[in-house]
Amino acid sequence: MNYLPDRFIIGFLPGVTPSTALRIISQVGGLTVIDTIPVLNVYVVKVAPSLLNIKMTIISNFSGVDYVEYEGILNATLTPNDPLFSQQWGLLKINSVRAWNVTRGSTLVNIAILDTGVQTNHPDLVDKIILSQNFSASSTAEDLNGHGTHVAGIAAATTRNDLGVAGLAINPKIMNIKVLDDNGSGTFSDVAQGVIYAAQNGAKVINLSLGGPMASATLQNALQYAKDNGVLNVAAAGNLNSNNLFFPAAYAQCLSVAALDQNDNKASFSNYGASWVDVAAPGVNILSTLPTYANSQGATNYGSLSGTSMAAPFVAGLAALMLSLNSDVNAVQNTIETTTVQLNGTGTLYQRGRINTYAALLNI
Incomplete structure (x- = not known):
């Protein structure tokens, strides 16, 4: 089951007041x-599973109700692998060293890591994290899973x-926004x-190294809200080796990222499909930060993991560097897409x- 059996989401039309919404409910x-999401006029309600x-x-037929949907579950898009790999081949592959001669980015540009949390006092991240907020079912914004800390390290x-290790976005800062619990799962509304x-x-x-089939x-409206407010959304394409749509990566509001191995081949696990996967980035045996304490990934301090979760933050880090030079989100996304290196599979496995x-x- 990809949704919670005892709750669902109600989206009301613009103009429906809270009092009217509550009366209908x-x-x-x-x-x-x-729970409520006032910006989207959304209410999350609990119900007996049998009902x-x-x-x-019943509620979908009320005047003023825009939509009703299941409270779906999204998961961290990680494929565990040998954590002892000790070279950051991904940074070299995407030409980062030369890129840093163009810019190391601005400290005013923030990358939000929406994940299992980030270890806020990790020695290689502590100076980069500017805030922490927890929307997950976990009792803490700290990362007990390890996934979010690894993702954050790749980006910045x-x-x-x-x-x-080195992060791609040298000067931009990290926002630790925990939306997945300590097992790596979170709901649409979270x-x-x-x-x-x-x-x-x-x-x-915003980096979204998470997703699911529903x-x-x-969530799509929230991503549109972010885009309307000048945010570039980057999402992992998923690890099912499938061309079936995977969300939120498949939304037009996201720049979706597939994973590559060291030979520029599609990672065996990576989802694909040029109709919805935009670009590709390194995602196999990627060395990055892990919590200095015990966590679900096994290794501590540093380790290598694989997944489209690891590919997405390379793109997020690049976007942060580019937004330091040009604040036009659409121009940045277009330039990321049009300056890619052509691979076997471009146009079929990935659009770019x-x-x-x-x-x-150089082209932004």
Whole structure:
């Protein structure tokens, strides 16, 4: 089951007041409001599992209700691998060293990592994190899973500090926005609230190394809100070795990223499909930060993981560097796409090729 059996989401039309929305919910009966997303006029309600579908049908017929949908579950898009790999081949492959001669980015550009949290006192991240917020079912914004800390390090670990690994976005900062619990799962509404929070609190890039097979109007509307507010959304294409749509990557509001191995071949696990996968980036045996304490990934301090989750933050880091030079999100996305390196599979597996940080920065 890809959704929670005891709750669902109600989206009301613009102009429906909270009092009217609550009255409609009350009229249906058997529903308890457990969360709201005011910007989207959305209410998350709890219901007896046996009544889930009938209550969804009843309330969908009320005037003022825009849509009703399941409270779907999204998961971190990670394929675990040997954590002892000790070279950052991905940074070299995408031409980062030359790119840093163009810019190392601005400290005013923030990358929001929407994930399992980020270890806020990790020695290689502590100087980069400007805020932490928790929308997940976990009791803490800290990363007990390890996935989010790894993703954050790829995008923006502290560079040139004689310690650990280098992050692509040298000067941009990290926003730790936890939307996945300690097992790596989160709901549509959790992630949507994280997206809106990021957009309202100064994010220029949102990295979504998460996803699932179910679509969500709530999450898509949140991503549109972020885009309308000058944010570039980057999402992992998923690890099912499938061309079936994977969300949120398949939304037009996201720049979707497939994973490559060291030979520029599609990673064996990576989803694909030129109709919805935009670009590709390194995603196999990627060395990055891991929590300094015990976590679900096994290794501590640093380690290598594989997944489209690892490919997405390369693109997020590049976007942050580019937005330091040009704040036009559409121009940045277009330049990322049009400066890629053509690969076998361009036009079939992915719409474009592998990102090229140097070329992108020269052309923005």
